[in-house]
Amino acid sequence: MKTSHPSSPAYYIGLMSGTSLDGIDAALVAITPDHPPTLLATAAIAMPDALHGQLLHLCHASSASFAELAAAEDAFCRVQAKAVQALLAERGLAPEQITAIGSHGQTIEHAPQGHQSGPAYTLQLDNPSLLAELTGCTVVADFRRRDLAAGGQAAPLAPAFHQALFGQRPGEQLVLNLGGFANLTWLPHQPAYAVMGFDTGPANVLLDAWFAKHHAGRFDENGTWAASGQIDEALLARLLEEPFFQQVPPRSTGRELFHLTWLEQHLSGYEAHQDVQATLAELTAVSVAQGVALLPLEQPSATLLVCGGGAHNAYLMKRVAAQLPQVTLLSPASLGWPEDWIEAGAFAWLAHQRLHGLPGNLPSVTGASGPRVLGGMYAP
Template sequence: MENDPALYIGLMSGTSLDGVDAALVALAPDAPPRLLATHADPMPETLRGQLLALCHADSVSFAELAAAEHAFCHLQARAVTALLGHYGIAADAVTAVGSHGQTVEHAPDGHGGGPPYTLQLDNPSLLAELTGCRVVADFRRRDLAAGGQAAPLAPAFHRALFHDSGEERMVLNLGGFANITWLPQDGGAPLGFDTGPANVLLDAWCQRHGHGRFDEDGAWAASGSVDPTLLERLLAEPFFHQPPPRSTGRELFHPGWLESHLSGGESPADVQATLAELTAASVAQGIGQLLGSRPLTLIIGGGGAHNADLCRRLAAHLPRATLRSADDWGWPADWIEAGAFAWLAYRRLNRLPGNLPSVTGAAGERVLGGVYAP
């Protein structure tokens, strides 16, 4: 039937580089998206190292790019195949796979006087070949071509999931980086932008000091004390004071950026606490830019939603906000981003815009992505 839901798979590998998420989503006109099944494939250490090297390299060879892209595409294909196999779904039952790709550099304002660009490693042709599924990919560059930041793209999906005319809501994604989406209760255009680093620096500092891949529950940060002088230096970064639209990535916020602000001799636990406070303070600052001190419901998604210390810090900075997990709406906090790219693939195949000019600053609404047949 024409209005029966269609099956889409969204693929996402974020800036944390911890793996590929595959989300199976049912989508139909005039119906909310429904998350049916999920699968996560962890990032192999060799590939993670390759991708990190690309993110921070001054120069790379085409062979290095091709090798990383090839390995990443095979990881994506394994995630799709495992998801379908576990639930007994044939590839031809999936309308399309929406592939975000792996961002290795994002410079929407250009670099050194050059043109704007954003680079996601991806090979949708190979992904279609390996999975037998139609693939929709390269979502960001159409918005960029229209003068936008090409990020964040999830806010349009946030509106489809979470808008409510009864209250002011804001969605906070705490992935490698933090971004916010304001969903005005009067139905006005959503607004949103990247507020700064979330897990990217916390994870890197944790790994550097032998505390694992990430600071589980924020326990290490909670054991330290915020260094107010360091926090002030970090918050002086001009990015935090730019008006939206704005977006960022590892090009700016990376371990070298942090180290350039250290005076030496700081307690590692205190630095971790200060990084957690940096995330909370910059998120609160961004929310204040949009809503001032008005009451709101803050819906939290991404890996940082599980960080109790970080959530406590957010609550302290936002006393008039009610913090809730995306899980409360039946959509697990870890699966919003992957779900968004299933939804964006649906929008592309139905010739519907996927960006929000009020968020990205693009000249207008645009249909995003290219289509690759199996």
């Protein structure tokens, strides 16, 4: 593990593959004491079609063999290694110049409340030992289970990073991540309040699944298909009856609840396909607005920083803006962190926290019994 002078930046790489399963994001981050993390470079590796299919199958399989899990994990790890190597090559860095890689892994199932009276669990496919071998870098991984062991939801973890990035900005800040699922962070202006953060509901996970069912391709680029439809208010009302939307935070969710079969169970069979897509976008926007309504906002207006792949969906962003007229939308790119890289950056920062023995969770977000140092370390 590389050591550095206290005043010099240390380099970390964060790896993230979200519930959208579209690829591996790698972010090279410089961390200097007493300064917000700085994004230096990025690399993205698209998820190979075969691996995308494997992972999607595992996310919805009622059972899977150890051989299937091992094959998917091995292939996933090798794509991660390619992303790291691409980043190192772009910046002309050697592995020993990287203090650590923070690897989130690929979530296969997330059940913080347990399943059928069983224990709480969250499962991310990952092989940090192999990743350390392939890259020559120290790897920090398995970030979620320590928070879960302390009674937390193990998610979302990004709000602590949002606080490190944007917590010193003047005024009240909201951060919305529109990935496979949408999660919201509130950074209060007054120190008397604790940071809040929670999942608001589905985002790209249902939009992508419905699009892929009716079109070639994985996603509705720019929301063009959704924009061609009409919002079906009756369908929207049925979808919003899902008890998750009435839960009080802390809360998190995943593909275990929101998936294509769940959607199809709410359809009458008479809806136009493009109207369903438009309604799914509205479901995301309305559930985000419902989440904002749960926050003890201090001011009449707040700044909303939107990140994740959904930030590029023009129709979805239009609906979010319509549902939240009281907020000012701001691209985090204007603050040095483009929309696509905040989640990967979070795991670079979490690796830094682990190596320095600092907490990575926020109990006010996850519901854990206290701050915890997250993750395990794997030397090259």
